[in-house]
Amino acid sequence: xxxxxxxxxxxxxxxxxxxxxxxxxxxxxxxxxxxxxxxxxxxxxxxxxxxxxxxxxxxxxxxxxxxxxxxxxxxxxxxxxxxxxxxxxxxxxxxxxxxxxxxxxxxxxxxxxxxxxxxxxxxxxxxxxxxxxxxxxxxxxxxxxxxxxxxxxxxxxxxxxxxxxxxxxxxxxxxxxxxxxxxxxxxxxxxxxxxxxxxxxxxxxxxxxxxxxxxxxxxxxxxxxxxxxxxxxxxxxxxxxxxxxxxxxxxxxxxxx
Numbered sequence: 573x574x575x576x577x578x579x580x581x582x583x584x585x586x587x588x589x590x591x592x593x594x595x596x597x598x599x600x601x602x603x604x605x606x607x608x609x610x611x612x613x614x615x616x617x618x619x620x621x622x623x624x625x626x627x628x629x630x631x632x633x634x635x636x637x638x639x640x641x642x643x644x645x646x647x648x649x650x651x652x653x654x655x656x657x658x659x660x661x662x663x664x665x666x667x668x669x670x671x672x673x674x675x676x677x678x679x680x681x682x683x684x685x686x687x688x689x690x691x692x693x694x695x696x697x698x699x700x701x702x703x704x705x706x707x708x709x710x711x712x713x714x715x716x717x718x719x720x721x722x723x724x725x726x727x728x729x730x731x732x733x734x735x736x737x738x739x740x741x742x743x744x745x746x747x748x749x750x751x752x753x754x755x756x757x758x759x760x761x762x763x764x765x766x767x768x769x770x771x772x773x774x775x776x777x778x779x780x781x782x783x784x785x786x787x788x789x790x791x792x793x794x795x796x797x798x799x800x801x802x803x804x805x806x807x808x809x810x811x812x813x814x815x816x817x818x819x820x821x822x823x824x825x826x827x828x829x
Contacts, residue, residue, distance in 0.1 A: 602651040604692050605631040610709035613696075617683060617705070620676035626810040627680055629709060632770070639809045641677040642669035657690040657699060683707055715808035717768050721746040722813050722826035724755075727792075728799040734822050738792050745800075745813075745826055753778075753800075757793035759785035768806065773815065776801040799823040 612627040625641035636659060637646040647662035662685060668674070684707060687699040695711040724743040726734050737743055741758040747766060748754065753775055754763040762780035766773060778797050784790070803815035803823045815824040 600653050600655045600691070602633075602653065605651065605690075605697070606633055607714065608711040609714045610697050611712045612680070612707060613710045614708035615680070615683070615706065617679045620672070620679055622676055622680050622707075625673065625676060625680075628712075628809075629684075630714065637807075640664065640680050642673050643667050643677065644807070644809060645681065651690060655689050655691060657687050659687060660685050680707070717747050717773070717806060717808070717813075718749045719747065720808075720813075721829045723829050724796065724824060724826045726822075726825040727796045728802070728821065728823045729795045730798055732821075734825070738788050741789055741792065743792075743796060744829070745824070757796055758789045759783055759793050762797060771805050771807060773803055773806045775803055796824070 608630075610629045610631075612623055612625075612629075615622045622641070627639060627641055629636055629638040631649065634648060635646060636649045638644065643664040643666070645662050645664040647660050649657070649659040651657050662681060664681070669677075683701060683705050684699065686701040686703075686705070687707065688702050689700045691698045691700075697709040697711070699707045699709075722745040724737065724745055726736055727743075729735050738758070742756065743758050744755040746754050747768075751765055751767065752763060753766040754761065756762075757780060760780040760783050762778050764776050764778035766775045768774075778801060780793075780797065785793075800815070800823070802817045804818050805816045807814050807816075808828075811828045813824070813826045813828070814822060817823055
């Protein structure tokens with residue numbers, strides 16, 4: 573083989589190697605984690621189908637939050653442009669669920685806590701542990717409060733108790749895109765202003781019509797409106813809206829209409 577032909581072959585091999593290397597490279601931009609909800613779509617854990625539990629994760633730059641199958645979780649995380657990742661310590665709410673769901677939740681949180689690297693490619697996030705276990709998520713739009721409508725299922729009665737609605741009453745809640753909140757308190761309709769951030773909210777002052785109703789429904793309506801005005805944070809998980817106050821106490825629970 574002549575020298576020129578050898579040079580040509582070597583050049584072609586080098587070009588192919590460079591192209592393969594470029595193709596295999598995926599984004600490791602920590603900022604790409606933020607601003608979306610990452611919904612679990614696959615897992616190396618075969619003892620439980622974690623993808624059917626509505627598990628997701630969200631990242632704000634320093635803290636991650638999400639839903640792990642039964643409970644919500646939160647905690648610090650760190651990422652690097654070199655693909656390194658670490659999460660925790662993670663704290664969860666203390667709700668109990670069926671044993672199989674609690675087991676699946678423990679599996680998920682265990683892999684998440686042990687993850688050491690991340691990769692983002694084509695709106696897919698993969699977290700990998702040191703021993704090769706993986707969690708794979710798909711990017712989905714983060715839920716928005718503005719423009720949503722809800723059927724209220726529980727409210728804080730102001731006596732340190734979250735209670736269900738009175739029989740036969742339908743209580744609603746709607747957040748407009750114009751900064752106005754409205755709904756039905758069970759007897760009267762109400763409306764007022766609201767302001768919301770990524771997870772913060774301020775509702776009221778609220779005004780309502782002046783119809784009279786049974787004492788039980790009037791008391792419920794008064795307590796419900798007070799709970800709305802006490803709320804300072806919001807979150808939407810699996811189609812359920814939770815409003816909480818500064819202490820973290822639940823004020824209102826509602827399901828999407």
